[in-house]
Amino acid sequence: MNAENTYCVVLTTANNDSNTQQMITELLSQRLAACIQTMPISSHYVWEGKVCQDQETLIVIKTQQACYGDVERLITSLHDYDVPEIIQLPITEGFNPYLSWITQHTQKK
Numbered sequence: 459m460n461a462e463n464t465y466c467v468v469l470t471t472a473n474n475d476s477n478t479q480q481m482i483t484e485l486l487s488q489r490l491a492a493c494i495q496t497m498p499i500s501s502h503y504v505w506e507g508k509v510c511q512d513q514e515t516l517i518v519i520k521t522q523q524a525c526y527g528d529v530e531r532l533i534t535s536l537h538d539y540d541v542p543e544i545i546q547l548p549i550t551e552g553f554n555p556y557l558s559w560i561t562q563h564t565q566k567k
Contacts, residue, residue: 465549465557468519468529470542471501477538478515484536485519490529492563493520523548524566 468491472478478496485491495518502511521529526546533544549557 464523465552465560466521466523466526467547467549468521468526468533469545469547470517470519470533470537471499471514472517472538472542473512473514474538475515477536478517481517481533481536484532485529488528488532488567489563489565490525490532490567491519491521492560494518520549520560522560522564522566525564528567 470481472481482494482496485494496515497518499514499516500511501514502509504510519529523546530544533542
């Protein structure tokens, strides 16, 4: 199935387990995500002129592109960071039953 302009993956990170879980719970309960995966990562970045390194959780959110604005608003409203990473990556191809499942479990607010 050609999924271009329909489905996407949204990435964000967090360094606090309770904040991570709060975002996951709200995204799923508000049907803004069909599936969310997490993995520990080591992040290296420049913040306020200093090179920093943190142990974070990468949060991988599967959703519809129509939900992206609501996903971004929810993340920014709950996130502990001043400038959280929120990146949308389009899904251009995918297994039709899986993509249909995303449609069934997400809805734009």
